[in-house]
Amino acid sequence: MSSRPRVSVPATAASGDIIEIKALISHTMESGQRRDASGNRIPRKIINAFACTFNGEPVFSCAIEPAVAANPFLSFSARVTESGTFRFTWTDDDGSVFEAEEAIEVS
Amino acid sequence: MVKVFITLAAAMLAGLPVPAGAEEKAGAAADVEAYVQRVSELAVDPAYGDYLSSPCTSCHGANAAGGIPAIQGQPAEAIIAALYEYKSEVRENAVMRSVASALSDEDVAALAAHFSQQ
Amino acid sequence: MTLIKDRRGAGPLLTRRTFGLLAGAGAATLALPSYLRAQDKPRVVVIGGGAGGATAARYLAKDSDGALDVTLINNTETYTTCFFSNIYLGGYRDLQSITHGYDALVSQYGINKVTGTAVAIDRDAKTVRLEDGTDIAYDRLVVAPGIDIIYDSIAGYSEEAAETAPHAWKGGPQTEILKTRLDALEDGQNIVMVTPPNPYRCPPGPYERVSMMAHVLKAKGYTQSKIFVLDPKETFSKQALFQEGWETHYPGMVEWYGPDVIGEIAGVDVAAGAVETGFDTFEGALLNIIPAQRAGAIAVEADLVNETGFCPIDAASMKSSADENIYVIGDASIAGDMPKSGFSANSQAKVAAMSIRAELTGSSAFPARYANTCWSLIETDDGVKVGAQYEPAEGKITATSTFVSQPGETAELRKETYEESVVWYDSMIADTFGITA
Numbered sequence: 129m130s131s132r133p134r135v136s137v138p139a140t141a142a143s144g145d146i147i148e149i150k151a152l153i154s155h156t157m158e159s160g161q162r163r164d165a166s167g168n169r170i171p172r173k174i175i176n177a178f179a180c181t182f183n184g185e186p187v188f189s190c191a192i193e194p195a196v197a198a199n200p201f202l203s204f205s206a207r208v209t210e211s212g213t214f215r216f217t218w219t220d221d222d223g224s225v226f227e228a229e230e231a232i233e234v235s
Numbered sequence: 236m237v238k239v240f241i242t243l244a245a246a247m248l249a250g251l252p253v254p255a256g257a258e259e260k261a262g263a264a265a266d267v268e269a270y271v272q273r274v275s276e277l278a279v280d281p282a283y284g285d286y287l288s289s290p291c292t293s294c295h296g297a298n299a300a301g302g303i304p305a306i307q308g309q310p311a312e313a314i315i316a317a318l319y320e321y322k323s324e325v326r327e328n329a330v331m332r333s334v335a336s337a338l339s340d341e342d343v344a345a346l347a348a349h350f351s352q353q
Numbered sequence: 354m355t356l357i358k359d360r361r362g363a364g365p366l367l368t369r370r371t372f373g374l375l376a377g378a379g380a381a382t383l384a385l386p387s388y389l390r391a392q393d394k395p396r397v398v399v400i401g402g403g404a405g406g407a408t409a410a411r412y413l414a415k416d417s418d419g420a421l422d423v424t425l426i427n428n429t430e431t432y433t434t435c436f437f438s439n440i441y442l443g444g445y446r447d448l449q450s451i452t453h454g455y456d457a458l459v460s461q462y463g464i465n466k467v468t469g470t471a472v473a474i475d476r477d478a479k480t481v482r483l484e485d486g487t488d489i490a491y492d493r494l495v496v497a498p499g500i501d502i503i504y505d506s507i508a509g510y511s512e513e514a515a516e517t518a519p520h521a522w523k524g525g526p527q528t529e530i531l532k533t534r535l536d537a538l539e540d541g542q543n544i545v546m547v548t549p550p551n552p553y554r555c556p557p558g559p560y561e562r563v564s565m566m567a568h569v570l571k572a573k574g575y576t577q578s579k580i581f582v583l584d585p586k587e588t589f590s591k592q593a594l595f596q597e598g599w600e601t602h603y604p605g606m607v608e609w610y611g612p613d614v615i616g617e618i619a620g621v622d623v624a625a626g627a628v629e630t631g632f633d634t635f636e637g638a639l640l641n642i643i644p645a646q647r648a649g650a651i652a653v654e655a656d657l658v659n660e661t662g663f664c665p666i667d668a669a670s671m672k673s674s675a676d677e678n679i680y681v682i683g684d685a686s687i688a689g690d691m692p693k694s695g696f697s698a699n700s701q702a703k704v705a706a707m708s709i710r711a712e713l714t715g716s717s718a719f720p721a722r723y724a725n726t727c728w729s730l731i732e733t734d735d736g737v738k739v740g741a742q743y744e745p746a747e748g749k750i751t752a753t754s755t756f757v758s759q760p761g762e763t764a765e766l767r768k769e770t771y772e773e774s775v776v777w778y779d780s781m782i783a784d785t786f787g788i789t790a
């Protein structure tokens with residue numbers, strides 16, 4: 129099952145506005161604590177890190193713990209003063225990185 | 236790009252286990268006989284038994300088998316004993332414990348009379 | 354043996370058995386619809402032949418031993434239950450096994466079954482108008498029309514759109530559309546389900562449906578398809594149980610999102626297979642859109658509803674707060690702590706029937722008692738349940754003792770729970786339609 133990120137950023141804003149950014153990724157977030165039907169531990173496989181940048185500058189990043197439930201959802205706010213592009217990255221335990229980006233027009 | 240407020244919301248709520256039902260009461264089994272004896276002697280109104288039995292038949296059909304037993308035609312004593320054991324949480328079954336907990340002794344007597352005569 | 358008298362009092366006495374034989378042989382002597390014949394018995398008319406209405410008609414006829422003239426109006430010849438329609442969706446049953454007729458109610462209980470739609474109630478004249486213009490007089494009326502779907506509660510949705518993106522929240526054709534479309538999905542194609550806001554028919558129903566759709570996809574070996582569940586509610590019935598079940602049986606397949614993630618459900622585009630939310634657009638080859646609901650149109654038309662769109666009732670009898678000659682039962686009623694379920698409707702019908710008999714025949718009236726259990730199937734042999742006993746308290750139907758399955762129960766207990774539901778279904782049908790299996 130592929131991990132598909134979804135993000136939401138307003139298309140436009142006025143300079144100085146505080147905007148809400150939402151980011152969601154479909155991911156089972158297998159904690160490593162669960163056992164399968166035959167009692168074997170299911171290996172850990174989670175999204176362990178998330179980062180958001182704006183025009184290359186870091187906006188927000190965090191480490192994500194195994195205790196976080198499936199399909200982690202983050203929402204945060206930022207004040208914008210110029211047009212540009214938000215980039216989002218999610219890092220999987222297996223090294224894969226999932227990316228999304230969203231542009232905003234600031235007037 | 237200065238201010239960042241964060242809420243990390245787990246999109247899926249974790250299921251918190253709730254402790255299992257109350258412990259079985261050890262002395263209960265010994266009391267069954269006395270209870271059956273007492274309740275069997277209560278006077279019953281057949282019309283009340285008819286009415287009280289109506290919710291039972293939503294699950295206990297005359298031909299019920301397997302998951303839910305048929306109770307029609309069972310001896311009154313067996314019905315009284317069973318309801319007592321659900322009430323006193325000797326018998327397991329969440330639905331029946333809930334049903335029995337709402338029944339007075341008069342109710343139990345009326346139901347036993349009703350179903351034993353089906 | 355109960356005697357059923359000819360209504361004019363002049364004809365022969367028919368025993369229940371003879372009556373049944375006559376009806377079976379074509380009922381030539383009863384050619385005139387009974388509701389047009391002269392009356393000498395109190396008349397009870399029931400609108401709606403579903404879980405509530407059919408039970409009410411059967412208990413009124415059965416317990417009054419022929420002292421009441423009971424007419425049951427339903428707009429269809431047969432009734433396909435919504436309960437167990439998810440089990441049908443999961444492939445455990447066929448549609449035939451959840452479709453039932455009224456023959457036994459007519460032949461064994463002497464109930465007049467009218468197939469037609471009630472379009473108006475004249476509360477002063479005490480008559481029900483059918484769409485063909487016939488008026489049927491009543492002394493007491495039971496209104497049990499179930500729910501109506503409020504199509505325009507979701508922008509872009511309509512009765513027509515439901516042909517492509519079924520709600521399947523009323524039994525029969527809608528359920529079949531959903532089944533056909535579900536079975537046609539290919540691996541990698543997604544389902545988007547929009548669940549209704551409270552109050553709605555069958556609180557655990559949408560989540561049992563998710564489970565059954567996931568079961569179908571999993572059984573076909575699909576690994577790429579997803580089911581997105583977009584919910585206007587923060588929490589839902591048996592949530593911990595369902596979510597645990599989805600993780601165990603269908604890991605990664607079901608994604609449930611509440612309003613904290615998706616915000617508002619902005620609208621649907623059925624042709625594009627898309628649901629627009631305040632957060633993002635969710636796309637699927639199959640959309641199952643379950644909008645908000647209200648009491649069936651006839652209850653609205655007769656002014657029995659309040660601002661919630663459902664009908665306030667007296668908790669001790671199920672009598673309408675708006676009219677002393679009318680009782681409202683089932684999904685159309687505001688039944689306090691009781692969920693809108695088939696079991697609840699069946700239970701309420703018995704209290705209403707008891708109260709009506711007491712009013713019309715002088716039989717004993719007893720304090721109201723209600724019960725409900727809702728079973729749900731998560732995966733083969735993994736059944737869960739929730740329920741309660743209820744009594745009137747402070748003007749409202751109030752739960753007196755409740756129970757719910759627990760996360761982490763043994764497979765054995767879950768299997769027993771499922772087996773209970775199977776017996777319940779058959780018993781419930783026998784209790785409602787008088788059909789002995």
Ligand SMILES: Cc1cc2nc3c(=O)[nH]c(=O)nc-3n(C[C@H](O)[C@H](O)[C@H](O)COP(=O)(O)OP(=O)(O)OC[C@H]3O[C@@H](n4cnc5c(N)ncnc54)[C@H](O)[C@@H]3O)c2cc1C
Nearest residue numbers: 401403404405428435436471498499555683684694695696
């Ligand atoms: C997917 C799903 C799963 C469910 N699972 C369960 C379950 O497991 N257990 C459970 O207890 N409940 C379950 N339910 C809920 C249950 O189906 C309803 O609560 C129940 O059917 C309500 O009964 P009712 O008599 O109020 O309405 P209905 O059963 O809908 O009956 C109303 C009848 O009246 C007819 N009618 C309406 N208006 C008129 C009119 N003007 N003239 C003539 N006829 C009219 C309708 O066509 C219908 O036949 C489920 C529901 C759904 C959708």
